Amino acid sequence: MSRILTDTAATALWHELVREAEHNGAAPLDNDAESYLVFLLMRHLRDAELGGRIMALDYLEALQNAPTPREQKLRDVGDRCLLIAGLYPQQAQRRLVGLDYFLALGAQAYTDLASAARNVLAELYGRLAESFARLVRVLVEVRRLASGFDALGALDRHTLCVADPCAATLEFPGAIVIAGSGARH
Numbered sequence: 001m002s003r004i005l006t007d008t009a010a011t012a013l014w015h016e017l018v019r020e021a022e023h024n025g026a027a028p029l030d031n032d033a034e035s036y037l038v039f040l041l042m043r044h045l046r047d048a049e050l051g052g053r054i055m056a057l058d059y060l061e062a063l064q065n066a067p068t069p070r071e072q073k074l075r076d077v078g079d080r081c082l083l084i085a086g087l088y089p090q091q092a093q094r095r096l097v098g099l100d101y102f103l104a105l106g107a108q109a110y111t112d113l114a115s116a117a118r119n120v121l122a123e124l125y126g127r128l129a130e131s132f133a134r135l136v137r138v139l140v141e142v143r144r145l146a147s148g149f150d151a152l153g154a155l156d157r158h159t160l161c162v163a164d165p166c167a168a169t170l171e172f173p174g175a176i177v178i179a180g181s182g183a184r185h
Contacts, residue, residue: 014038021141027134027164032124037135040079041142047080055081055105062109067116074113078125081106082132086139089156099136099156103163107132133163 015038022028029037055077062073084091085102092099110129114122128135137160144150152160 010042011038014041017142017145018138021138021145024145025137025141027137027141029131029134029138030127033127033131033135036124036128037138040082044079044083047083053080055084055102059105059109063112071113071116074109074116075125078106078109078113078128078132081109082135082139086136087143089140089152092156093153099152099159100163103133103136103159133160136160137164 015034018029018034018038018041022034058073058080059077062070062077064070065073081102085099085106089099092102107129110125110132114124114126114129116122117125140150140152140160
């Protein structure tokens with residue numbers, strides 16, 4: 001008899017993968033952030049539009065909407081930036097933007113969402129904005145665990161370490177990671 005995966009079983013598998021990624025990446029998340037990440041992965045599992053979106057335009061469109069659609073679109077921008085930065089950083093390379101673009105835009109979308117949301121949701125989105133780089137690190141580890149492939153180059157590793165200094169000891173053992181001037185040559 002074949003085994004059927006239920007939503008509960010799928011959720012448990014995603015939770016297990018995320019927890020293992022947190023451990024391997026030395027990037028512990030609080031329970032709310034961990035759960036959000038699991039449901040984000042499940043919700044966007046079949047997001048065919050992920051690669052074709054221009055996040056800055058989506059962000060600007062979100063700001064022009066009425067409050068309810070604005071919140072939904074801001075969440076989508078934050079979620080998609082998180083997924084691209086953590087699972088598909090090669091898309092950033094193809095678009096000729098750095099990982100820092102998705103880190104900044106995604107965190108800003110969550111910050112704006114925290115300002116627009118109420119009570120508990122405002123707190124959650126505020127924490128997601130603050131820990132955006134750490135969430136990306138967990139997704140980078142999810143990709144490593146799932147595919148055995150590490151898609152981050154040295155520059156993206158550095159960018160992630162500057163955004164989340166706890167990553168420096170894992171990514172560059174024994175090194176002191178400092179932020180650059182931000183100027184591109």
